[in-house]
Amino acid sequence: MYTVGVRDHIMVAHSLPGEVFGPAQRLHGATYTVSAEVEREELADAGIVIDIGYLRGELRRVLGELDYSNLDEHPAFQGKRSTTEMIARHIHRELGARLPVTSGVMLTITLDESPVAWARYRAPVSRADNAT
Amino acid sequence: MYTVGVRDHIMVAHSLPGEVFGPAQRLHGATYTVSAEVEREELADAGIVIDIGYLRGELRRVLGELDYSNLDEHPAFQGKRSTTEMIARHIHRELGARLPVTSGVMLTITLDESPVAWARYRAPVSRADNAT
Amino acid sequence: MYTVGVRDHIMVAHSLPGEVFGPAQRLHGATYTVSAEVEREELADAGIVIDIGYLRGELRRVLGELDYSNLDEHPAFQGKRSTTEMIARHIHRELGARLPVTSGVMLTITLDESPVAWARYRAPVSRADNAT
Amino acid sequence: MYTVGVRDHIMVAHSLPGEVFGPAQRLHGATYTVSAEVEREELADAGIVIDIGYLRGELRRVLGELDYSNLDEHPAFQGKRSTTEMIARHIHRELGARLPVTSGVMLTITLDESPVAWARYRAPVSRADNAT
Amino acid sequence: MYTVGVRDHIMVAHSLPGEVFGPAQRLHGATYTVSAEVEREELADAGIVIDIGYLRGELRRVLGELDYSNLDEHPAFQGKRSTTEMIARHIHRELGARLPVTSGVMLTITLDESPVAWARYRAPVSRADNAT
Amino acid sequence: MYTVGVRDHIMVAHSLPGEVFGPAQRLHGATYTVSAEVEREELADAGIVIDIGYLRGELRRVLGELDYSNLDEHPAFQGKRSTTEMIARHIHRELGARLPVTSGVMLTITLDESPVAWARYRAPVSRADNAT
Numbered sequence: 001m002y003t004v005g006v007r008d009h010i011m012v013a014h015s016l017p018g019e020v021f022g023p024a025q026r027l028h029g030a031t032y033t034v035s036a037e038v039e040r041e042e043l044a045d046a047g048i049v050i051d052i053g054y055l056r057g058e059l060r061r062v063l064g065e066l067d068y069s070n071l072d073e074h075p076a077f078q079g080k081r082s083t084t085e086m087i088a089r090h091i092h093r094e095l096g097a098r099l100p101v102t103s104g105v106m107l108t109i110t111l112d113e114s115p116v117a118w119a120r121y122r123a124p125v126s127r128a129d130n131a132t
Numbered sequence: 133m134y135t136v137g138v139r140d141h142i143m144v145a146h147s148l149p150g151e152v153f154g155p156a157q158r159l160h161g162a163t164y165t166v167s168a169e170v171e172r173e174e175l176a177d178a179g180i181v182i183d184i185g186y187l188r189g190e191l192r193r194v195l196g197e198l199d200y201s202n203l204d205e206h207p208a209f210q211g212k213r214s215t216t217e218m219i220a221r222h223i224h225r226e227l228g229a230r231l232p233v234t235s236g237v238m239l240t241i242t243l244d245e246s247p248v249a250w251a252r253y254r255a256p257v258s259r260a261d262n263a264t
Numbered sequence: 265m266y267t268v269g270v271r272d273h274i275m276v277a278h279s280l281p282g283e284v285f286g287p288a289q290r291l292h293g294a295t296y297t298v299s300a301e302v303e304r305e306e307l308a309d310a311g312i313v314i315d316i317g318y319l320r321g322e323l324r325r326v327l328g329e330l331d332y333s334n335l336d337e338h339p340a341f342q343g344k345r346s347t348t349e350m351i352a353r354h355i356h357r358e359l360g361a362r363l364p365v366t367s368g369v370m371l372t373i374t375l376d377e378s379p380v381a382w383a384r385y386r387a388p389v390s391r392a393d394n395a396t
Numbered sequence: 397m398y399t400v401g402v403r404d405h406i407m408v409a410h411s412l413p414g415e416v417f418g419p420a421q422r423l424h425g426a427t428y429t430v431s432a433e434v435e436r437e438e439l440a441d442a443g444i445v446i447d448i449g450y451l452r453g454e455l456r457r458v459l460g461e462l463d464y465s466n467l468d469e470h471p472a473f474q475g476k477r478s479t480t481e482m483i484a485r486h487i488h489r490e491l492g493a494r495l496p497v498t499s500g501v502m503l504t505i506t507l508d509e510s511p512v513a514w515a516r517y518r519a520p521v522s523r524a525d526n527a528t
Numbered sequence: 529m530y531t532v533g534v535r536d537h538i539m540v541a542h543s544l545p546g547e548v549f550g551p552a553q554r555l556h557g558a559t560y561t562v563s564a565e566v567e568r569e570e571l572a573d574a575g576i577v578i579d580i581g582y583l584r585g586e587l588r589r590v591l592g593e594l595d596y597s598n599l600d601e602h603p604a605f606q607g608k609r610s611t612t613e614m615i616a617r618h619i620h621r622e623l624g625a626r627l628p629v630t631s632g633v634m635l636t637i638t639l640d641e642s643p644v645a646w647a648r649y650r651a652p653v654s655r656a657d658n659a660t
Numbered sequence: 661m662y663t664v665g666v667r668d669h670i671m672v673a674h675s676l677p678g679e680v681f682g683p684a685q686r687l688h689g690a691t692y693t694v695s696a697e698v699e700r701e702e703l704a705d706a707g708i709v710i711d712i713g714y715l716r717g718e719l720r721r722v723l724g725e726l727d728y729s730n731l732d733e734h735p736a737f738q739g740k741r742s743t744t745e746m747i748a749r750h751i752h753r754e755l756g757a758r759l760p761v762t763s764g765v766m767l768t769i770t771l772d773e774s775p776v777a778w779a780r781y782r783a784p785v786s787r788a789d790n791a792t
Contacts, residue, residue, distance in 0.1 A: 002481050003516035009378050013277035013293035013334070020183050023332035029277035029293010031378050047477040051416050052513050068287035070277070081179040085134050114273050114295050115775065117184050120135040141774050145673035145689035145730070152447050155728035161673035161689010163774050200683035202673070213443040217398050242399075246669050246691050247643065249448050252399035266745050267780035284579050311741040315680050316777050345575040349530050374531075379511065381580050384531035405642050409541035409557035409598070419596035425541035425557010427642050464551035466541070510537050510559050548711050609707040613662050645712050648663035
């Protein structure tokens, strides 16, 4: 199994309603370091999983929709909490829909929110994502 | 698959009897950076895998029993070597027993012992652990 | 010259009015990793610059006033931009005022705002700070 | 499942022919940080997956054949592109052939080529590798 | 004293003639992580040392002249060894010449060549640099 | 001013007598990541501050006297506390005595004891050190 990964980051504000979130219920913010990993059983002809430059560009495009924003007012999180898990899920859906491959490809999105906490969403790139 | 991870550290002394351990047979020590990751197929209602604050607190409680100690004299390692693998196994058992969930949850414990070496134990949180 | 350093972090929202700040004019946020370093020519009797546990505690107390907040509404930044430089200056003043030492001690505060950008404020701990 | 990992690095030159590689078609270079992870279901008698000192030594031996070289002229990459994925595959084969174990052991090789990009090859250590 | 720092990286090939360089006499390569820090006594009106976006852009422009190249054939290193120290010196000169400020400003360039080695050049931004 | 830095690590046990040290009064341990930086105004003929391979070798030799030991029983710390500051001072003295240069050279030793705490000793390499 081959994997290629790339990394970028976003700086966003948000709040997390619900007692379980304690002080994070207040409007605060985070620098999320975002890692995107693509896995395939075999390499493409050029000896690569996917073009790293292309992957970095697509990830930047997806992150550009979130960067320097207040997620409380972002269309993608209306009626949903923007927990780190949910942001990872959102980026997975958006990036998955942009990848040229539609089967047998696993995509993993990891968000580091601080030096001591992170979340991840890992799932195959599905037809549904690409149809969107 | 969703994952949440948290990180903490301990500073302990120990020795590793057995020729295979070379100079580590002598009494020495380590700062172990400890990562705990919890995985679930679906998110709980609040849009989270598990409350990060709660997970950090429980990990700290488990590590508090080891921190600033000499593992050669620690009850958990009597008659066993405190290799990095075995410490990871121990933390997995103790943390697993404290987690509220009893099935379908994978727990991974990774210990970095230096910038160039680490060990990991990964297994489902079992009924047996929670029964303890 | 001896130095001791400790590290912690905060998660805050803010906006930076002024054309020079580009997209950072919008409400967004950051995880700031905060390093505090104390320097002295000679060690105290116990063979230390300052008690690390004490320094971590005081830094946490200072950061606790900022953590999980929107700096746009924080009393410390009324009428001032909360640039990374200005936050470093603020933490330097607050932490300096809490340190027991009043002369010959240099204090450096560094804030990493992302994997590719940081700011720092470095100055002696002054009488004025301690008088506050 | 238990894992042990070790890390080392190499400094190499190479070029990547093919339009998809853009500026990397030119002769350039990289510091590759190389991680090798060995996984087994159960620990060996000494309470370890594999002796870390031994694993570091074997990885160094494999990397010694690549370090401070121009991969364009290296026998292992004649007629093949030395993409990060292909170098990971090569190190996996060479290190796998040196490991004493022949079944039930998973070996993962990860190469970080920069702070924002990496590749990985993960596969069981096979008989074929050990036969070589 | 206020400092602002930004980070980027380049991937280059080179060789270092001279017995002292051992295996690095051969054509090999490196990923250099490049940090640029600008220091000033007081902040500019906007509450900043220098616009981080501007600094990142200028550093990228300077590094763009080196990235994905073989330094043995680069005009900047004809008749000179491209040691890490000399590359830091070169980047300092090029970046210094692009900065709008001409006095009282300290510029520090640090190059990490691997997880265990780095070099740095630190000097005021001089008139001479800006005249170039 | 030019600087070259190298990094290595040691794994030691020790205890710190004195109430100020709290739980660190008990026998415990640490992985210390040790950075050694050498600064000079001008480069030597080969375009380097000092040969990195030589510096790494000498640092390893100094650290080899401490690695995998219990500092409570180490001759260098009889009658002294092995605080992180004091270990940095010790390594500075030992490494300074091995460096070929005797004037105008600044040597800085930094020890990271955990992801959140470190200490440093910085002083010129003195005649006295080299005489030892």
